[in-house]
Amino acid sequence: MKTKFNEYLTKLRKSRVYTQAQMAEKLGISRSTYTNYENGNRTPDFEVLERISEVLACSLDELFGRKPTYVASCDVVKEDSMLYNVSGIQEEKPKLAIGVQDFRDLREKQAYYVDKTQFIEQFLESWYQITLITRPRRFGKTLNMSMLAEFLDCTKDSSDLFCGTKITKSVHYKELNRYPVVFLSFLNVKAGDADSLCYALKDTVRAEYERFYQMVNDGRLSEFQVKEFNMIYNSLCQESIGKEIENYVIRSIAVLCQALSTYYGEKVFLLLDEYDTPFMSANSEGYYDEVRAMLNRFLATSLKGNDYLQKAILTGIQRIAKENIFSGLNNLVVCTVQDEDYDDCFGFTEQEVKELLAYCKAEFSDELKKMYDGYHFGSTDVYNPWSISCYAARRRMDSYWVNTSENSILRNALEVQGRSFEKEYEALITEGEVEVTVDFSMAYYEKMDEANLWGLLVNAGIVTITKEIEEDYYRLRVPNLEVWKVFKELTACHLKIDERHMEKMLNALKRKDMERFAEEYQRVLLELPSYHDLKDENSYHMMTLGMCAFLRKDYDIKSNRETGEGRSDICLYAKHDRYPNLILEFKYTKDEKDDLEKLAEKALEQIKGKQYDAEMTGEVCYVGLAHYGKRSCIRWRENG
Incomplete structure (x- = not known):
C-alpha cells in the first residue's frame, strides 16, 4: 500500500490508550504480527482491518488517513511543553505524578x-x-x-x-x-x-x-x-x-x-x-x-x-x-555540578518551569524564583524539580525539599570542625555568601576536612557556586529561601539552642511583640552552653545576626553598615508593609553593678541620635539590647 496506514494505526491506538500487546490480544493475533503492522513490515487482510476498526471505534477511511480530523499528531510529547498527552478524543488533562520515579509507570x-x-x-x-x-x-x-x-x-x-x-x-x-x-x-x-x-x-x-x-x-x-x-x-x-x-x-x-x-x-x-x-x-x-x-x-x-x-x-x-x-x-x-556534561538533564530550566506552571494554571513570579531558583549546574541555571512540582500541585510556597542525611553530616561537622570552619559558616549565614577552598575529589566521610565538607555541601545542593575565583577556590552562596530553612535548624544546632525558641523569638520580633521577644531572647541566652562564649558586645551581635538571617524571606538584612551618621549593628529592612523595619543596637558591660536598663536606653539614644533609620520608610521599631553575661535588658521605641 502507498498510504501511511501504519502511522495512522499507531496514532489511533495511542489515542485510545491501548498498548501493542492489548491490541494484539483484542485482535486475536500474536504481538509480533501486530508490531509488524505498526512498523510497516506487514499489512493486514480485510477481515483483520474490519476487526481493527471495531476495536478502535473508527472507520476504514480514518485508518488510511482519509478523515483524520480528530486523530492526534504522533508528537504526543508537545515540543513546547514536553507534555505526554494523548489527544484525539476529549479526555481529562494529564496530571502531575509527584513522587513517581519509574519512567514506565x-x-x-x-x-x-x-x-x-x-x-x-x-x-x-x-x-x-x-x-x-x-x-x-x-x-x-x-x-x-x-x-x-x-x-x-x-x-x-x-x-x-x-x-x-x-x-x-x-x-x-x-x-x-x-x-x-x-x-x-x-x-x-x-x-x-x-x-x-x-x-x-x-x-x-x-x-x-x-x-x-x-x-x-x-x-x-x-x-x-x-x-x-x-x-x-x-x-x-x-x-x-x-x-x-x-x-x-x-x-x-x-x-x-x-x-x-x-x-x-x-x-x-x-x-x-x-x-x-x-x-x-x-x-x-x-x-x-x-x-x-x-x-x-x-x-x-x-x-x-x-x-x-x-x-x-x-x-x-x-x-x-x-x-x-x-x-x-x-x-x-x-x-560534578560545576561540569557542563549533562548540565540540563537534571533539574528544571526556567522555561520548563514556566511551561509546567502554565499547564497547571499556577503563577510564575519573582517570589517563586527567590524560593526555588538559584542552583547552577555547569552553564545552566536550574530549579529544584521536586519543589516546583509540589508548588504547582498545592499552590502554596512552602519548603518541600529536605536532605536529612546531608544535614546530619553537617551537624556532626559543626561539632568536629575547628574555629576556621565556624567563621566561614557564620560568614555564609550572615552575609549570604562566602569564599572558601572546595575539594570535589573525594567524599567528606573519607577525609573530614573543611574543603571536602564544602564540596559535599555544593554537591548536595545546600550551597551553590557563584564564581570560581581560582583553582579550588570558589565563592558560594545559599541557593534560595527554601534552603535557608535547613540552615535555621543547623544554626540552632551550632548555637546549641532549641530551634523552637529561636523561631518564637524571631516571630515575636516581626510582630512587634517586644515583651515576648525580650522573654524569648533571655531564654536563648540562658540555653547557650558556655558563659565564656559571651565575652564582648560582638558576641551578642553575631549570635543574634546569625538567627536574624532566617528572616530573609521578609527582610533585607544589613550589619555594620554605614547608615545616617554612623555604623549600625543590625538593620532589618521590611520587604512587606505588614512588618515593621527594625534596628537593633547592642551594648555590653563587664561590671555587674552597671544598670542594664540605662545601658539599653543608651543604645536607643544612639540609634536616634545617629539617625540609623535615615534610609528607612514607613514604620520603624528601635531596639536596644544591654548585656552582662547571660543577663539582658531590652528596651524599644517606635518612630512617631
Missing part, C-alpha cells in the same frame, strides 16, 4: 512529563566507558536512570513510552531496546547497622538476578555459567549474612554481566543509581569502617576488569576517592 499513567531524553543521547555519545554524575537529592536522577534502562533494555518493548520525545529525532533512536541492562538502585540500601545494610544490598541484587532467572535453562549458557549463576542466586536468597555470602555479593554483578553477554550476544550496560547511599547511611549511623571494604570491593569488581561491560553510569551525591574503588579506572569521568 510515569508514561503509562499518561502523566505530565518534562522531556529529559537528551540524557540518553549525551550518554551514548560520551567517549567514556564509565561515568559518575553527582547531583543533589530529588533532582531527577532515579527517573532519568529508569528512563535510560527502559530505552536500552533488550528484554522490553519501550517504543510506546518514547513516542514524541526528543530522542526519537536522534540518530541514536536505533539503539532502542538493543542491549542487556543491569539496573540497580541503591536508593533504599540504607540501615541502622552493618548487617542490615548488607542484607539490603543483597536483596537489591537478588531482585535483578530474578529478572533474568528464566535464561539459565535456555541452553545458551555453558554448564559452568549455569552452575555459577545458580550458586550466587541461591546465596542471595539466604536469610543469613556471613563472609561467604558477602563474597558472593561482591562477585554477583560481574558474573551476571558475563551470563547476559553470552545469552544476548551483546555487552552489558550497567546502571547504578544513588550508588553512594550505602556509604552515607553507614557514615551517619556510625558503622562506616565495618562496611567500607565490602562496598568498595563490590563496586570495584563490577566496574574494573569486567570484559563484558559495554558502558556503565553511576549517579549519587558525591564521588568516592579515585585512590580507593576507582583506582585503575583510566576511562572514568566524574561529572
Whole structure:
C-alpha cells in the first residue's frame, strides 16, 4: 500500500490508550504480527482491518488517513511543553505524578512529563566507558536512570513510552531496546547497622538476578555459567549474612554481566543509581569502617576488569576517592555540578518551569524564583524539580525539599570542625555568601576536612557556586529561601539552642511583640552552653545576626553598615508593609553593678541620635539590647 496506514494505526491506538500487546490480544493475533503492522513490515487482510476498526471505534477511511480530523499528531510529547498527552478524543488533562520515579509507570499513567531524553543521547555519545554524575537529592536522577534502562533494555518493548520525545529525532533512536541492562538502585540500601545494610544490598541484587532467572535453562549458557549463576542466586536468597555470602555479593554483578553477554550476544550496560547511599547511611549511623571494604570491593569488581561491560553510569551525591574503588579506572569521568556534561538533564530550566506552571494554571513570579531558583549546574541555571512540582500541585510556597542525611553530616561537622570552619559558616549565614577552598575529589566521610565538607555541601545542593575565583577556590552562596530553612535548624544546632525558641523569638520580633521577644531572647541566652562564649558586645551581635538571617524571606538584612551618621549593628529592612523595619543596637558591660536598663536606653539614644533609620520608610521599631553575661535588658521605641 502507498498510504501511511501504519502511522495512522499507531496514532489511533495511542489515542485510545491501548498498548501493542492489548491490541494484539483484542485482535486475536500474536504481538509480533501486530508490531509488524505498526512498523510497516506487514499489512493486514480485510477481515483483520474490519476487526481493527471495531476495536478502535473508527472507520476504514480514518485508518488510511482519509478523515483524520480528530486523530492526534504522533508528537504526543508537545515540543513546547514536553507534555505526554494523548489527544484525539476529549479526555481529562494529564496530571502531575509527584513522587513517581519509574519512567514506565510515569508514561503509562499518561502523566505530565518534562522531556529529559537528551540524557540518553549525551550518554551514548560520551567517549567514556564509565561515568559518575553527582547531583543533589530529588533532582531527577532515579527517573532519568529508569528512563535510560527502559530505552536500552533488550528484554522490553519501550517504543510506546518514547513516542514524541526528543530522542526519537536522534540518530541514536536505533539503539532502542538493543542491549542487556543491569539496573540497580541503591536508593533504599540504607540501615541502622552493618548487617542490615548488607542484607539490603543483597536483596537489591537478588531482585535483578530474578529478572533474568528464566535464561539459565535456555541452553545458551555453558554448564559452568549455569552452575555459577545458580550458586550466587541461591546465596542471595539466604536469610543469613556471613563472609561467604558477602563474597558472593561482591562477585554477583560481574558474573551476571558475563551470563547476559553470552545469552544476548551483546555487552552489558550497567546502571547504578544513588550508588553512594550505602556509604552515607553507614557514615551517619556510625558503622562506616565495618562496611567500607565490602562496598568498595563490590563496586570495584563490577566496574574494573569486567570484559563484558559495554558502558556503565553511576549517579549519587558525591564521588568516592579515585585512590580507593576507582583506582585503575583510566576511562572514568566524574561529572560534578560545576561540569557542563549533562548540565540540563537534571533539574528544571526556567522555561520548563514556566511551561509546567502554565499547564497547571499556577503563577510564575519573582517570589517563586527567590524560593526555588538559584542552583547552577555547569552553564545552566536550574530549579529544584521536586519543589516546583509540589508548588504547582498545592499552590502554596512552602519548603518541600529536605536532605536529612546531608544535614546530619553537617551537624556532626559543626561539632568536629575547628574555629576556621565556624567563621566561614557564620560568614555564609550572615552575609549570604562566602569564599572558601572546595575539594570535589573525594567524599567528606573519607577525609573530614573543611574543603571536602564544602564540596559535599555544593554537591548536595545546600550551597551553590557563584564564581570560581581560582583553582579550588570558589565563592558560594545559599541557593534560595527554601534552603535557608535547613540552615535555621543547623544554626540552632551550632548555637546549641532549641530551634523552637529561636523561631518564637524571631516571630515575636516581626510582630512587634517586644515583651515576648525580650522573654524569648533571655531564654536563648540562658540555653547557650558556655558563659565564656559571651565575652564582648560582638558576641551578642553575631549570635543574634546569625538567627536574624532566617528572616530573609521578609527582610533585607544589613550589619555594620554605614547608615545616617554612623555604623549600625543590625538593620532589618521590611520587604512587606505588614512588618515593621527594625534596628537593633547592642551594648555590653563587664561590671555587674552597671544598670542594664540605662545601658539599653543608651543604645536607643544612639540609634536616634545617629539617625540609623535615615534610609528607612514607613514604620520603624528601635531596639536596644544591654548585656552582662547571660543577663539582658531590652528596651524599644517606635518612630512617631
